[in-house]
Amino acid sequence: EVQLVESGGGLEQPGGSLRLSCAASGFTFSSYEMNWVRQAPGKGLEWVSYISSSGSTIYYKDSVKGRFTISRDNAKNSLYLQMNSLRAEDTAVYYCARENASGKNFDYWGQGTLVTVSS
Amino acid sequence: DIQMTQSPSSLSASVGDRVTITCRAGQSVSTYLNWYQQKPGKAPKLLIYAASSLQSGVPSRFSGSGSGTDFTLTISSLQPEDFAIYYCQQSYSFPSFGQGTKLEIK
Numbered sequence: 685e686v687q688l689v690e691s692g693g694g695l696e697q698p699g700g701s702l703r704l705s706c707a708a709s710g711f712t713f714s715s716y717e718m719n720w721v722r723q724a725p726g727k728g729l730e731w732v733s734y735i736s737s738s739g740s741t742i743y744y745k746d747s748v749k750g751r752f753t754i755s756r757d758n759a760k761n762s763l764y765l766q767m768n769s770l771r772a773e774d775t776a777v778y779y780c781a782r783e784n785a786s787g788k789n790f791d792y793w794g795q796g797t798l799v800t801v802s803s
Numbered sequence: 804d805i806q807m808t809q810s811p812s813s814l815s816a817s818v819g820d821r822v823t824i825t826c827r828a829g830q831s832v833s834t835y836l837n838w839y840q841q842k843p844g845k846a847p848k849l850l851i852y853a854a855s856s857l858q859s860g861v862p863s864r865f866s867g868s869g870s871g872t873d874f875t876l877t878i879s880s881l882q883p884e885d886f887a888i889y890y891c892q893q894s895y896s897f898p899s900f901g902q903g904t905k906l907e908i909k
Contacts, residue, residue, distance in 0.1 A: 728900055795846055
């Protein structure tokens with residue numbers, strides 16, 4: 685069974701940092717592209733970042749470029765999102781999502797981890 | 804970024820009704836269009852990919868159609884468990900989502 689389990693969320697002050705993790709199981713993690721998608725409270729879904737299966741190709745939403753860093757450790761079946769210089773508008777539930785190999789869609793999602801940026 | 808616009812933003816319907824939700828892209832996305840269902844407090848669930856392909860395990864009452872800029876998600880006969888928020892998402896370029904359509908019980 686495919687499972688994605690996020691952790692690392694919490695309350696952080698503006699300008700602070702958090703590191704999110706996503707532990708994957710039930711599939712060959714190293715074969716899949718992965719993404720982070722976020723959802724502000726009561727709002728819609730917003731793609732944040734993408735990483736290729738090898739980690740060699742990375743993309744970010746413009747508003748997080750230079751502040752967020754996506755990475756992965758295929759030996760540990762884990763995906764990460766280092767979030768620096770946090771802003772109030774980064775407050776959201778952050779989901780890791782597996783990208784389907786053939787369909788360019790998000791076929792499995794974690795349960796999400798809440799990041800709250802507030803003083 | 805490709806803007807995705809869904810209509811309506813909310814919809815009231817009854818069990819057994821046929822429901823259609825529309826998604827319009829700001830530019831052609833070919834058939835790189837996916838639909839998700841999200842229930843309160845839960846992660847989104849993939850329903851339809853590549854505009855019209857049914858994800859494994861999804862009931863056949865869900866269907867999708869369209870290409871280019873105009874797409875539809877149809878639920879042929881609403882069931883109680885279908886009341887949720889539905890999102891379209893384009894994967895032609897950097898992913899972007901519609902604002903969502905909240906399907907409520909009439």
